[in-house]
Amino acid sequence: MRARLPQSARFLPWLVSALLLWTGSMAASQTLSVQPLRVIGSLPATDWEAYRFRFVEDNGRVVDTANGQISHSEGQGYGLLLALAAADRRSFEQIWNFTFTELLIRDDGLAAWKWDPNGKPRVTDRNNATDGDILIAYALAKAGSAWQEPRYTKAAQNLARAIGKSTFARSGRSLVLLPGAQGFGSGERPDGPVVNLSYWVFEAFPVLAALAPEYEWDRVWRDGVLLLQQATSGRIRLPADWISLENGLQPKPADGFPPEFGYNSLRIPLYLLRAGMTDLEWLRALKQRWSAESEGVAVVNVVTGQVRERLNDRGYGILPAALACALEGTPVPAPLRAFEPGHYYPSTLHLLAKSLLGEKYPQCV
Amino acid sequence: MRLVGSAITIAVLILGFAAIAQQTGPGGTRTPAETPPPPTPGSPPAAGSQPQVDESALRYFASQGDTRRVNAEIARLRALYPNWTPPSDLSQLSAGAAAAPDPIVERLWNLYREDRIAEVRAAIAERQASDPNWKPPEELVTALETVEARRRLINASDTGQWRTVLSVATESPNLLTCMNVDVLWRVAEAFARTDQPTRTRDVYTYILTNCSNPGERLATLQKALTLLPEPQVADLLQFERKTGETPDDFGSIRDELARRRVERASLDSKTIASAEDLAVVERLIRNTNEAGPVLILGWYNFHHGNPARALELFKTAIDRNGGTKAAEGYAMSLRALNRLAEAEAFAYEWRERAPENMKIYLDVATALLSQDPPPRLEPQVVARIVPVVMAQRFSDGAQALGWYAYNTEQIRTARDWFRTALTWKADDEPSAYGLALSTQRLNERAAFNAVVAQWRNRSQRIADLADGVVPATARQPLAPRTLASTPVETAPTLVQPRSTPRPMAVERVEVEQPLPRTEQAVRRRQSEARSALGRSCAMTQNPNRLSGDSALTRGWCLMEINRPLEAVAAFDQAMATGSSRVREEAAYGKSLAYLRKNLTSQAAIAAAEAPQTRARQVELGASILTQRALAAYRDKRYVETLLALSERARLVPEQNDLLLIRGWSYYNLGQYADAEKVFRAVQRTGYSEEASAGLNAIREAVSPVN
Incomplete structure (x- = not known):
């Protein structure tokens, strides 16, 4: 399976870097590109205040309430992005201060991923998580230009370079994003390289490419899309959270992880919508599966199709609603429009979806 | 390693060592004029007599003419630093205070003093968002940057991110002062962990030359003991201050260095410790209840021809809960004094406590016999x-x-x-x-x-x-x-x-x-066989007529009188006619019979003829592989020897005799490094002539004697 790619123009490469894809199961071709978001000003202050009050401490720590009150680089990245969406410069600075002093301490310039208030030292796992790094860098880059703050832009650039240097890896003819700088490569696991498709925060790629153009962001983005299409071409049409690329173009669930479309992968459609990549055929199939008449949002075994857990929190419920809005213009049902903080993760997804709807689909809300 | 290189240069410049700066060569873009900007600009440049105190908040309040807060801050700093005296130029600052204090700045300083750094940053950002022309006071920005740098440096050092430690130190020379000795220690460690021990020594030298807190000075040498080679630690002792208000006492460091020298000599009969060093250890023995120094002196005496004194010392060490090491020394001393009966009785009691104690027991028992x-x-x-x-x-x-x-x-x-x-x-x-x-x-x-x-x-x-x-x-x-x-x-x-x-x-x-492990079961069977058949199985008979149980009994009986090949026939008959339990027993017996004839392959086949318990599988597997290894070794097929040994080692631990075979196999394959590792491992379990022979052979092979 090969992608035929038109030569991109020299300027605005991301807007026109259209991509024609054929997959085995798809006869139709698609044109995909990232439609940039403004982010700032897309989230109502009341929603953000409720989130901040529940999840952000005075020292700028975003707390994962369902996970032993720990913090992680992903949470800090989401916190930054949502503070920017709410145009809350104060909180953005606060969250950044914690992120900078507590997590951005690795020799390679990436963020340590796990911070536990009861740990000693409190960084209890110094490994990075590449999605956290991308989210932090992306939020910093967007904030740097929105608020004309060179400190943020510089930090975003340093992080973007570190990501390009340490987490891009060749896999056969592809260039993929490793979930961490250590432990996932082809030489580091028998079934390596292992990747996680939900670590491709698609909207961030063109932004970070502009800051660290010496790395092949375009190609990693493209190969991520191809990989997603391959991983969703099977009978169940859902990717596993953790995928082994040991067999190159035939992705399979990675060893040691449940073969599940789980909490990680739930984010993939949200990221696709946020990046404006709505033409991807898989989104239609997913909308069908997630519809109320069908099984809804759930953790699903990608081999058997069996549902392990249905997810009823509004933060998950808004995902199919956002899909229906983006694909068919269906208004978001009223109960899903109101935000009430629950656990950290669904609350975060809820606000990310709300900020997208607020900016791009105001007619649905 | 551009980063570390420049970190060295700059750290060295910061530390103010002109002589060392010369060694680092070009590349230092900053000038020595940027050397530690003392937080107290008015204080004399020769820091050290006074702790360097963060007076930035104090100076701010003074400049605002806020006497109440100035006095509160002075009280706070005095409580923290008893030797500190307020700067004399505060009154000039307050005299110049014309404008009314900015309430926001005041709030920021208060947050800063409460160490709520993120909130200070947030408030500055908020203020700037509403008033783009507003700027926070320069001192406050510097103070924030310093605190943030210290946090990052400490967090990085706590998680072993040594290059980050060095780059933060490079970017924040403000940190590298006597006020932050902990930071200096961490930088010193970062140099050591990135293989730059000379820089480590430079940092310690800086502390000992410039910083005055006697506790921190002593702790600096204790850190040095863990990170630097001993001669370099000894060098640092020259900075001990013998006079002044708070003279140093580095005696404990000298004692530790002496103790280490005696410890090294205690394991090597060719190294003689000085009388002074020995006296230090004697003193440590008198002044503590620890077994450690007693053991050191015990081994020193043991290896330097005084087993009688060693025996006394090891007795003392046992009384001080010196444990297995003390017992080992005691037994070895008795043996050296040729008091073998006593040694055997003593060592017997301790033999299960540690491998060394088992080793000395076997040694003593052998000597006794x-x-x-x-x-x-x-x-x-x-x-x-x-x-x-x-x-x-x-x-x-x-x-x-x-x-x-x-x-x-x-x-x-x-x-x-x-x-x-x-x-x-x-x-x-x-x-x-x-x-x-x-x-x-x-x-x-x-x-x-x-x-x-x-x-x-x-x-x-x-x-x-x-x-x-x-x-x-x-x-x-x-x-x-x-x-x-x-x-x-x-x-x-x-x-x-x-x-x-x-x-x-x-x-x-x-x-x-x-009996040897593989034969224990046979021995058990033998008593059963004896009761059943007596010695009647010695009579040759055709096993084909026997029932499964009888054939099995006859098999064990033949094993007992050491006719394994006939036993194989009996076990075969048992397998052909018996129940599943009998088949399992018979397959086991047949394997043992073949093992006894050194027919390893047949033994392996027999072992697979009926399912065996896990314990038996291990037992048979280990025996088969042992024989396979030994046979391969005998035929000089060393690669196969090693393969069999490795397979066996997956089942059961490799004992010393097979380790030696492994060592010699490596040796014969010319893999001297591997061979050396193995022989050293054997030697570590206790003295082994054979392992020494192996090591000698390697030495000869690697560098032939002229």
Whole structure:
């Protein structure tokens, strides 16, 4: 399976870097590109205040309430992005201060991923998580230009370079994003390289490419899309959270992880919508599966199709609603429009979806 | 490593060492004028007499004319730094304060003092968002950056991110002052962890030259002890301040260095410790209740020809809960004093506590048995030695038991012990000699000829025996060749088939003889067989007519009288006709029978003929692989030897004799580094002549003696 790619123009490469894809199961071709978001000003202050009050401490720590009150680089990245969406410069600075002093301490310039208030030292796992790094860098880059703050832009650039240097890896003819700088490569696991498709925060790629153009962001983005299409071409049409690329173009669930479309992968459609990549055929199939008449949002075994857990929190419920809005213009049902903080993760997804709807689909809300 | 390189340059510049800066060469873009900007600009440049106190908030309040807060801050700083005196220029600052204090700035300083740094940052950002022209005070920004840098540096050092530590230190020279000795220590460690010990020493030198807190100065040397080579630590002692208000006392560091020197000398008889150093350790013994220094002095005396004093010291160490090490030293001292009976009794009590204690017990027991003339030993002494030697498969012990039996006219028992010793250590010439003597005495011509055939080219005395040069009938005034006098061979070359030692009568006391692991089950079966059939199985008969159970019993019976090939036929019949339990037993028996004939492949096949319990699988597997390894070794197929050993090591731990085979295999394959590792590992379990021989051989092979 090969992608035929038109030569991109020299300027605005991301807007026109259209991509024609054929997959085995798809006869139709698609044109995909990232439609940039403004982010700032897309989230109502009341929603953000409720989130901040529940999840952000005075020292700028975003707390994962369902996970032993720990913090992680992903949470800090989401916190930054949502503070920017709410145009809350104060909180953005606060969250950044914690992120900078507590997590951005690795020799390679990436963020340590796990911070536990009861740990000693409190960084209890110094490994990075590449999605956290991308989210932090992306939020910093967007904030740097929105608020004309060179400190943020510089930090975003340093992080973007570190990501390009340490987490891009060749896999056969592809260039993929490793979930961490250590432990996932082809030489580091028998079934390596292992990747996680939900670590491709698609909207961030063109932004970070502009800051660290010496790395092949375009190609990693493209190969991520191809990989997603391959991983969703099977009978169940859902990717596993953790995928082994040991067999190159035939992705399979990675060893040691449940073969599940789980909490990680739930984010993939949200990221696709946020990046404006709505033409991807898989989104239609997913909308069908997630519809109320069908099984809804759930953790699903990608081999058997069996549902392990249905997810009823509004933060998950808004995902199919956002899909229906983006694909068919269906208004978001009223109960899903109101935000009430629950656990950290669904609350975060809820606000990310709300900020997208607020900016791009105001007619649905 | 651009980052670290520049970090060195700048850190060195910061530390103000002109001489060292020269070594780092060009690249330092900053000038020495940027050396530690003291937080108190008015204070004399020769810092050190006074702790460097963060006066930025104080100065701000003074500049705002806020006397109440100035006084509160002075009180706070005095509480933190008792020796600190407020700067004299505060009144000038307040005199210049014309504008009314900015309430927001005041709030920021208050947050800063409460260490709520993120909130200070947030408030600045918020203020700037509403008033783009507003700027926070310069001192506040510097103070924030310094605190943030310190946090990052500490977090990075806590998680071993040493390059981050160095780059933060480079970017924040403000941090590198006596006020932050902890930061300086962390930078010093970062240099050490990135292989720049000279820079580590420079940082410590900076602290000892400039910083005045005596506790921190002593702690600096304690850090140095963990990170620097001892001569460099000794060098740092020159900075001890003997005068002044708070003189240093680096005595504990000197003691530690002396203790370490004696410790090194205590393990090496060629190194002599100085009288001063020995006196330090004596003093440490007097002044503490620790066993540590007692043990050091004990080993020093042991290895420097004074076992009597060592014995006293090890006794003291045992009383101070010195544990297995103390017991080992005590037993070794008794042995060195030739008080072997006492040594054996003492070491026996400790033998299970640690491998070293087992080693010394076996050593002492062997020495006890090997005395010339043969001692008259209490029956219970021999009775307790035997099971330990068997369980540990200690070939020198088996050899010593052989000589002991031989010299007490128990020739059959002696013969079996020599066989056992050879099974465990194939190249043991003294055991082969003992076996030759015993078989000759017993007039077992075939057995005698077999030994001679195998050994006559390698042992003159065995050849002489065969040629009748020495009569073997007379009682041999044997000086049994113990471990220490075993001739060093470059490589063991022969492995003898395993044999079954028989019970040894000692002073007419029947000693129950545990058998090698694989044979234990046989021995159990033997008693059953005996009761069932007596010796009737010795009569040749066709097993095909027997039922499964009877065939099984006959198989075990034949094993007992050592006719393994006939036993195989009986076990086959049992397998053909018996129940599943009988089939399992029979497959097991058949494997053992083949093992006894050294028919390893057949044994492996038989083991697979019926499902076995996990324990038996391991037992058979290990035995089969042992024999396979030894056979391969005998045929000089060293790669196969190593393969078999590795497979075996997955089932059961590799004992020393097989480790030696492994070592020699590596040696013969020219893999000297691997061989050396193995021999060293063996040596670490206790002194081993064979391992030393291996190490010598490697040394010769690697750098041939001129």
